[in-house]
Amino acid sequence: MRRLISSGSPFERTAGYSRAVVEGNWCFVAGTTGYDYATMTMPETVEAQARNCLKTIAAALDEAGFSLKDVVRARTHVTEAGFAERVFPILGEVFGDIRPAATMIVCGLIRPEMLIEIEVTALRG
Numbered sequence: 001m002r003r004l005i006s007s008g009s010p011f012e013r014t015a016g017y018s019r020a021v022v023e024g025n026w027c028f029v030a031g032t033t034g035y036d037y038a039t040m041t042m043p044e045t046v047e048a049q050a051r052n053c054l055k056t057i058a059a060a061l062d063e064a065g066f067s068l069k070d071v072v073r074a075r076t077h078v079t080e081a082g083f084a085e086r087v088f089p090i091l092g093e094v095f096g097d098i099r100p101a102a103t104m105i106v107c108g109l110i111r112p113e114m115l116i117e118i119e120v121t122a123l124r125g
Helices: 010-015 046-063 083-095
Strands: 002-005 020-023 026-033 071-078 101-106 116-123
Touching: 020 046, 026 046, 046 083, 046 116, 071 083, 083 101
Parallel strands: 071 101
Antiparallel strands: 002 020, 020 026, 026 116, 071 116
């Protein structure tokens, strides 16, 4: 049975998506930017944004009955190649023992204040 998870972001309703979708033993977490959804503010640094992304992702996984330990795939999008070296240690803190298959892509994001977006897929084992 499909279950939809919301983070409360106003973007979800406007753009027609869910923060996460649970289907069976799978949880698909949408691309998540660095907004603090409680205050709708965006930190200035890519490091702070990465931490916010991971906090929002962890909360969505928790609500869905999963944890970061269930993540099998992670995709990180950054707006500058130089951000990789700044973000790797943060990703390593969270995923170092989990070791999901991962990709990092350098691309443009939809708003200039967005420096990073992270998307994960989790499998309950």
